[in-house]
Amino acid sequence: MNTDQDVSEIEESAVLQDENNTLETGADSTASDAPGSEDESVSQVSVDELTQQLVTAQEEAASNWDKVLRIQAEMENIKRRSQKDIENAHKFALVDFAKELLTVIDSLELGLQAATESSPEIAKIREGNKLTLKQFQSVFSKFNIERVDPVGEQFNPEQHQAISMQESTDVEPNTVVEVFQKGYLLNGRILRAAMVIVAKAASAEVEKNEENGNSD
Incomplete structure (x- = not known):
């Protein structure tokens, strides 16, 4: 059980x-x-x-x-x-200084042009001016200052300043026929523009007068 x-x-x-x-x-x-x-x-x-x-x-x-x-x-x-x-x-650090020297060179060149007398005293002054001018030009060349004297060249508004125009049959229009004041460049940059007279096409009257003058 x-x-x-x-x-x-x-x-x-x-x-x-x-x-x-x-x-x-x-x-x-x-x-x-x-x-x-x-x-x-x-x-x-x-x-x-x-x-x-x-x-x-x-x-x-x-x-x-x-x-x-x-x-x-x-x-x-x-x-x-x-x-x-x-x-x-x-x-271009010399820009201002060089511009001041340009007036001195201008004065020397004008003095040489004006000294036309043949006296010994004037001759000595001319020689002194020539020597001084040559020294200035040598210094300018050393510092890459170039003179711009563009007679016979085409007018360049970047380097030339036209103060007058002159009718001409001898050269092409826009040719520089006279330099009133020389220009200068500093390292290729304009230091002072050349003041120039530029040729322009001659009028019919001027051409006729020149032809008559040549025939005479």
Whole structure:
């Protein structure tokens, strides 16, 4: 009698144990499935966010690089302009001083033209003026100051200043026929424009008079 009861209790205990095992297995399965889905969702969100961040970072990098290139180009331009300004400052530092010397040279040349007497005293003055003028010209050449004496050349408004026009049949129009005051260049830049008289086409009356004069 006791034996049958014991067997029955054992069987019931076994059934309960199986049910407990089944419940635990289901719980474990459910627990293992849920976190996995969540991890996959989180991973997908993270990839999208990282991708967007990467794209944004690349765009910012490209924009910053473009700014760097522009700044670098501007710095190079500033450097070149500064170097050019320094070079010009060295080349043309003598402008004001040289202009003052031009009046001295003009006076010496006028003195030579005016000293036409043949007396010994005048001859000495002429020789002294010639020597002084030659020294000035040597110094000017040393500092790249060039004289502009354009008789027979075409009128150049960048280097010449026309003070008058003269009808002529001997030269082409716009030819410099006389220099009233010589011009000068400093390192190729105009220091003083030459004051000149320029030829223009002769009128019919002038041509006729010249023809009559030639025939006589």
